[in-house]
Amino acid sequence: MVKYEGNALDATFAALADPTRRAILARLAGREASVSELARPFAISLPGVHKHLRVLERAGLVAHAKHGRVRRCRLVARPMREAARWIERYRRYWEAQFDALAAYLAQPEPSEKAPWPPETGRPPSPPSPSGSAAPSRRRGSGSSGRGRSRKR
Numbered sequence: 001m002v003k004y005e006g007n008a009l010d011a012t013f014a015a016l017a018d019p020t021r022r023a024i025l026a027r028l029a030g031r032e033a034s035v036s037e038l039a040r041p042f043a044i045s046l047p048g049v050h051k052h053l054r055v056l057e058r059a060g061l062v063a064h065a066k067h068g069r070v071r072r073c074r075l076v077a078r079p080m081r082e083a084a085r086w087i088e089r090y091r092r093y094w095e096a097q098f099d100a101l102a103a104y105l106a107q108p109e110p111s112e113k114a115p116w117p118p119e120t121g122r123p124p125s126p127p128s129p130s131g132s133a134a135p136s137r138r139r140g141s142g143s144s145g146r147g148r149s150r151k152r
Contacts, residue, residue, distance in 0.1 A: 008060065009086060012079045015059035020044070021052050025061060025075060032074035035064075 015021055024038055039049040053073060056062040060079045064071050 008079060009082060011059040012061065012083045015055050015061055016083075018052065018055075021056055024049075024052060024056065028062065028073060028075040032072050035071050035073065038073060 016025075020042060023042070027033060027038055027041075035046070035049060035053065038053070039046050042049060053062060053064070057064065061076055062073050063076050064073045066072075
């Protein structure tokens with residue numbers, strides 16, 4: 001069984017949960033860029049972009065290097081490979097489950113051996129006025145029975 005570093009994987013998925021951070025990673029996929037170049041297409045402040053980059057750096061997805069006053073960022077592939085491996089394991093599992101389900105559904109339906117409800121050999125009884133299949137208790141007569149006799 002493959003063991004994954006839980007905290008690293010959690011940090012990777014947490015970092016990928018935000019659309020702005022995913023967009024930053026997409027921009028870094030082609031080449032490294034400065035923080036101001038990364039911030040240009042977003043309608044957020046430069047400190048906001050710095051916060052997103054800090055989350056990506058803590059997850060190990062981005063590394064930076066300072067060249068004078070310019071901070072250049074680049075993509076780090078290792079955490080993404082670990083996440084892709086984890087996802088691949090579950091993809092294989094679910095594909096096997098769906099293949100088994102497809103094979104089961106492709107089997108011809110077995111013919112019914114006995115009808116339901118089972119036949120009793122007598123004609124079916126007419127439906128009751130209540131619609132219930134349960135038998136009803138007999139109703140009593142219209143008057144009550146005799147009471148106790150008096151002693152004489």
